[in-house]
Amino acid sequence: MKAFITVIGDDKIGIIHGVTSILKKNNVNVLDINQTLLQDYFAMMMLVDLKEMSLGFKELKQELQMAGNEIGVTIKIQHEDIFNTMHTV
């Protein structure tokens, strides 16, 4: 299963590190990263592979949310299909 992680919030140092360290710890492979600054907002999306993940989806989601709270950004993880189906015919 693949999922998109999206990070939105004020730009600051260490956002990518904060997210990827959780992914590394839980054996989640990053397939693609794209980031941009929308006005002053930091926006990043990451396509990740959850095949070898060492914990459940729910737990990973909670860890990411907690990390987001610490850093001060919003972190979401959603199954890739929600985006694929809505935007492709």
Added chain:
Amino acid sequence: MVNFQNIMETIKMIEEEKLDIRTITMGISLLDCCDSSGEKSRIKIYDKITSYAEKLVKVGEDIEMEYGIPIINKRISVTPMALIAQTSADNNYVEFAKILDKAAETVGVNFIGGFSALVHKGYSKGDKILIDSIPEALAVTERICSSVNVGCTKSGINMDAVRDMGQTIKKTAYLTRERDSIGCAKLVVFANAVEDNPFMAGAFHGVGEGECVINLGISGPGVVKSALEKVRGEKFDVIADTIKKTAFKITRAGQLVATEASNRLNVPFGIVDLSLAPTPAVGDSVARILEEMGLETCGTHGTTAALALLNDAVKKGGIMASSHVGGLSGAFIPISEDEGMIEAVRNGALNLEKLEAMTCVCSVGLDMVAIPGDTPDSTIAAIIADEAAIGVINNKTTGVRIIPVHGKSLGDEVEFGGLLGRAPIMSVNKFSSYDFVHRGGRIPAPVHSFKN
């Protein structure tokens, strides 16, 4: 891979524009639960519902978590109860309502639909008993939704049933008078009722349906409104195209969730209902979409045309996005459940007559309309007859969910709470329809040639 903008668009739809899946509804056939003993029949009903729907809520919550799209309601619809209960010798079906309520509570769904009877041509023994049981059934239960089909294009309108439903609605309003007659909010009188509607209060599992099925109702008025804000001043061609594209995306999300729920529950996928279902929350209103098209307020002249365009474009966009479309599929225009509709009634722009005209071009009918508590039952029956005639002649579904709020009159407002919202009392015509309604008999089926 989808691009950055698309991902941000989906997230914005969910976060800011209130995109959600309104309901996953499991339809369950109870045809094998008939028994000459009412008690035994009820045990079969309870056991069947609680075993089939055991995982419904859990699966809904899992999908919500993994896909990040809210699924507001998980619900159940069952075979019209009059068909099941009439095998028994019982002469009152309130106990059947209670067992449905209990089963719904056990599996954790907030509504169960199908305390219903199909009487568009006439009453069988059990149909009459069920209709007589509706007021008490809705007063003593929490989660039961009831519907009665009184007309259909192929058979005309059963005016005996129309008259009886006027009285049933009044009794229900009286028995639930302590809670602003809320029982009537769970009772729909249909013409051309559909068998696979996932939305309450009109959902039931039709006799032509399979053993068990997953139907899904989408939502998303806020997303359509927001898309139209970006094309202000453009011609209607652009408006129609924008709505179609938006409806496509919304419906695709619905189809995905329905397919996933169907796989996880190991229950066949039935249909996606394309209805734009509003809520009382700001930013989730169908009326505001119509206003976005250039109307000062919903209810003014032009509203019917705007709604016709919206309803048609939603269907055109949605049909391509789903493998099976069904249910009511169109824009819902309830009063109490739509913040913009409430406002339109409050400021005097929208009255019952205009609302009736709007129902000619959309998918439901007079929905969640509060009227004075002293409205005669014959007037309510006549309102039902008018609405049924629109459905029967135009070959479409229409429904009436009207609440004569006990003790309330013009100028008052009633608060139902939650998704049912709040409603200003609307005025009804003061002149009598008594003699008309009390003729009884049937209005014949219409001819479907010589269309004009």
